Amino acid sequence: MSTIAKQKVLFMGLGASGKSSIRSVVFEGKSVEEVKDYNATINYTRSTKSIIDSAFQIFDCGGQEAFITVFVGEKAEFIFSDVSILVWVVDVSNFDAVSTSKFYFDLAVKKLTEYSPEAEIFCLFHKIDLLLPNMKEQVIQTMKSYFIAEESFDIHYRGTSIYDKSIYLAVGEMVQTLIIKTSKAQTVSEAIQEFIWTHKELSGIAVYTTEEGLPVFEEGDMADRIILPANLWLSNYDRITNEFASDETFKTTLETNDYIFIFQRLKNELLLSGIAKKVAPLQYVLVKMEQLAEIISRLL
Ligand SMILES: Nc1nc2c(ncn2[C@@H]2O[C@H](COP(=O)(O)OP(=O)(O)OP(=O)(O)O)[C@@H](O)[C@H]2O)c(=O)[nH]1
Ligand SMILES: [Mg+2]
Structure with missing residues (x-):
């Protein structure tokens, strides 16, 4: 595609929460085996996808705090402009990091209000496979009540894992919201x-x-x-x-x-x-x- 698509899907969240794995498995057809090893994303990666007559850019943002700080700081206008969907990925198996994740989530939502107030937010409570089956529902409920935004955004909460169809269902919903606009x-x-x-x-x-x-x-x-x-x-x-x-x-x-x-x-x-x-x-x-x-x- 010659023109750069304007619609942006922004994957953000702390390091090792699973953003690049999701992108590789869902959009690049990689197997879960191929994404087993964790390779931190430096800065961000950008790729383009087109489905029917909608084209969108996927921004996979590095989640180490040094990078996120820049994204919500000096680079905020570049990162948060033209966003159709912000995907915030939280590793549900890493309880210690949840409050840090929420801290940056709030900052990201603030920037989104400023630069893309029409965007939708998907909050993925990811690696749900690592939770005991009887805990899943309660963890999702608890996380839902924590990851709320003061701003008036429409937030979709989903429990996801790359090891089952849940990630395809969640990303499928995103794709549907993107293309249904045409x-x-x-x-x-x-x-x-x-x-x-x-x-x-x-x-x-x-x-x-x-x-x-x-x-x-x-x-x-x-x-x-x-x-x-x-x-x-x-x-x-x-x-x-x-x-x-x-x-x-x-x-x-x-x-x-x-x-x-x-x-x-x-x-x-x-x-x-x-x-x-x-x-x-x-x-x-x-x-x-x-x-x-x-x-x-x-x-x-
Ligand atoms: N159990 C489990 N592990 C996962 C899942 N998704 C990703 N992982 C693993 O978690 C690690 C996360 O790696 P990445 O996807 O590179 O993490 P990232 O969020 O891109 O990290 P940064 O680039 O540093 O921001 C990898 O070892 C994956 O194999 C999942 O659904 N379940
Ligand atoms: Mg990454």
Whole structure:
């Protein structure tokens, strides 16, 4: 992309909280094994991502206190201008650092008020896998009541880990808030909603980026159930297609006792998937999904 995208997604938080791991796993397709070793980010890194017709820059800011101090200090205008989303990452397994994190969170939010008052904030209580299962909910609740902002920001709190789908769900929500601002995305979203409304057999429709497996559109009650099978499908896609001619389009189905999942590639590096109750014959569902694929492709 020749012009530098203006929308900015800012990853901030203390050192070793997991910012670069999240960026590498979610946006660069690295495995969790590859990010095991901690390499502190010096200063910040900047990368560009484009999904459908939205482009955004990902700023991954070094979290050592010497760097954060500069970001919320002398470099604040540069760092905090044009921010669409501030992602504040907190390591929930490191209790001792929580109050330091909150200290810088407050400073960052102040700068955000000044330079990007329309931004949204995602507070990720990260490395949730390191907590005992019965503690998770309570820790998230406690952290939520602590990480509040005096300023009038819309803050989304999520418990996340790179070891399960939680990080994809949280980043997927961010991507949806970014792209839904374009009119093209609005139109597609409305078309999917209408399709579900008129085809009751379909319990959920989702569209993912094929590269990262991030949900771009999710509509219907059961849409969130598709993300895991969709990512499995995507991780095997290249291996499957290598076996066939490149111009063939693939539809894959997966059946459980009560549901059918359908996966189909669209243009623009997107995967369309649906979940349908097994009350409808498979063929019917396939035809319907084909119609929806045509509608979406026309709009994109
Ligand atoms: N258990 C667990 N470990 C994680 C998770 N995410 C990241 N880590 C680990 O935590 C460490 C964090 O490293 P980075 O992602 O580089 O941390 P960072 O926030 O970018 O640190 P700075 O660049 O210094 O600000 C790495 O060793 C990761 O393997 C997670 O969800 N669970
Ligand atoms: Mg880093």
